[in-house]
Amino acid sequence: SQQGEEDPQALSIQEGENATMNCSYKTSINNLQWYRQNSGRGLVHLILIRSNEREKHSGRLRVTLDTSKKSSSLLITASRAADTASYFCATVPPGNTDKLIFGTGTRLQVFP
Amino acid sequence: ETGVTQSPTHLIKTRGQQVTLRCSSQSGHNTVSWYQQALGQGPQFIFQYYREEENGRGNFPPRFSGLQFPNYSSELNVNALELDDSALYLCASTADTTDTQYFGPGTRLTVL
Numbered sequence: 001s002q003q004g005e006e007d008p009q010a011l012s013i014q015e016g017e018n019a020t021m022n023c024s025y026k027t028s029i030n031n032l033q034w035y036r037q038n039s040g041r042g043l044v045h046l047i048l049i050r051s052n053e054r055e056k057h058s059g060r061l062r063v064t065l066d067t068s069k070k071s072s073s074l075l076i077t078a079s080r081a082a083d084t085a086s087y088f089c090a091t092v093p094p095g096n097t098d099k100l101i102f103g104t105g106t107r108l109q110v111f112p
Numbered sequence: 113e114t115g116v117t118q119s120p121t122h123l124i125k126t127r128g129q130q131v132t133l134r135c136s137s138q139s140g141h142n143t144v145s146w147y148q149q150a151l152g153q154g155p156q157f158i159f160q161y162y163r164e165e166e167n168g169r170g171n172f173p174p175r176f177s178g179l180q181f182p183n184y185s186s187e188l189n190v191n192a193l194e195l196d197d198s199a200l201y202l203c204a205s206t207a208d209t210t211d212t213q214y215f216g217p218g219t220r221l222t223v224l
Binding site for chain 1: 114116142145147149151153154155156160168170186199202204206211212213214215216217218220
């Protein structure tokens with residue numbers, strides 16, 4: 001079963017605009033990660049945020065984490081057509097197994 | 113490129129048959145995880161291997177089994193295929209010193 005849900009399920013924006021995706025999860029976590037998937041192929045790791053962190057940046061990406069609300073958000077600034085993809089959040093539970101528990105994903109379409 | 117490869121790219125089988133999917137991890141990555149992604153869904157964790165031993169399993173029946181070899185390759189075997197096994201199967205490798213999982217491009221399995 002999926003760990004959580006992502007909102008919105010689909011998002012369409014113009015190039016240059018910002019895109020914000022939200023992720024909610026259900027259980028305690030070790031860390032939360034965001035991945036991108038193009039056209040149903042392999043996933044590309046974007047950013048990892050640990051449970052004791054609140055915000056992280058990587059290039060045009062900004063991730064926030066609120067463990068009290070069990071939620072995270074991914075902001076892509078100044079979007080480009082090449083950002084068109086599905087974006088998934090994934091949580092890693094506490095413990096020795098590094099299994100990822102994925103959300104349902106957000107399909108982002110960026111129009112030129 | 114993540115350095116993780118999978119074969120074959122596509123596969124068509126009939127119900128009741130058996131299938132073996134292969135993954136080649138990055139050199140030095142002792143952990144390999146397998147995921148099943150149904151169309152329109154997020155990936156679901158099947159199991160994980162660390163140094164050739166199973167190190168965690170998701171909610172999949174015993175007809176899903178795996179092997180990991182000392183040369184950083186691994187296999188996912190599925191017996192008695194069912195129609196619902198049609199999905200994209202992803203493997204991911206992880207180094208001991210990081211939480212980042214590097215995904216292969218996936219094998220798309222169709223069961224008729």
